Amino acid sequence: EVQLVQSGGGLVQPGGSLRLSCAASGFTFSTYSLNWVRQAPGKGLEWLSYISSSGVIYYADSLKGRFTISRDNAKNSLYLQMDSLTADDTALYYCARGSYGDYYFDNWGQGTLVTVSS
Amino acid sequence: EIVMTQSPATLSVSPGERATLSCRASQSVGSNLAWYQQKPGQPPRLLIYGASTRATGIPARFSGSGSGTEFTLIISSLQSEDVAVYYCQQYNDWSGTFGQGTKLEIK
Numbered sequence: 001e002v003q004l005v006q007s008g009g010g011l012v013q014p015g016g017s018l019r020l021s022c023a024a025s026g027f028t029f030s031t032y033s034l035n036w037v038r039q040a041p042g043k044g045l046e047w048l049s050y051i052s053s054s055g056v057i058y059y060a061d062s063l064k065g066r067f068t069i070s071r072d073n074a075k076n077s078l079y080l081q082m083d084s085l086t087a088d089d090t091a092l093y094y095c096a097r098g099s100y101g102d103y104y105f106d107n108w109g110q111g112t113l114v115t116v117s118s
Numbered sequence: 119e120i121v122m123t124q125s126p127a128t129l130s131v132s133p134g135e136r137a138t139l140s141c142r143a144s145q146s147v148g149s150n151l152a153w154y155q156q157k158p159g160q161p162p163r164l165l166i167y168g169a170s171t172r173a174t175g176i177p178a179r180f181s182g183s184g185s186g187t188e189f190t191l192i193i194s195s196l197q198s199e200d201v202a203v204y205y206c207q208q209y210n211d212w213s214g215t216f217g218q219g220t221k222l223e224i225k
Contacts, residue, residue: 035214044203044205044218045154045205045207046216047213050212050214103150103211103214104152104164104209105152105164105214108163
């Protein structure tokens, strides 16, 4: 069974940093692309970042270079380093696996809440 | 950036009736269109990919159609468990932009 277990969310002050993790199991992690998606309270889904199996990376323009996606295939883990956080970054953050050979998301983590507030 | 627009924002349908949800892309995405269902307190779940292929375990009452810029998700006979927000997503490139969602309610 494919599982994506997220951790690392919490309360952070404006201007602060946070690192989210997504631990994968039940599939050959190194052969799949992965993504981060967020959902602000009461709002829709916003794609944030993509990392391919070979390490090609893309970001949404809205992030303005503040977030960094990475993966550790030895640890079957995906990460999102978030810096210079603002209140607008308050959201539920999901990791999502890209379908093999395609770009839609076939499995999602449970989500982790990030709250940016003083 | 490809913009995805869903309509209506909210849809109320009686149990057993048909629900029709629409999604429009600002430019052609071919058949690279997915639908997701999100119930309260849960992550999204993949329903449809390739515009019309049901994901594993998705009931046959869910069907998708369309190509290019116009897409439709149909629930042929609405069940109470289908109450959710439905999102379309284009994946013509790596920036998988989502529509704003359609909230499906029971009338």
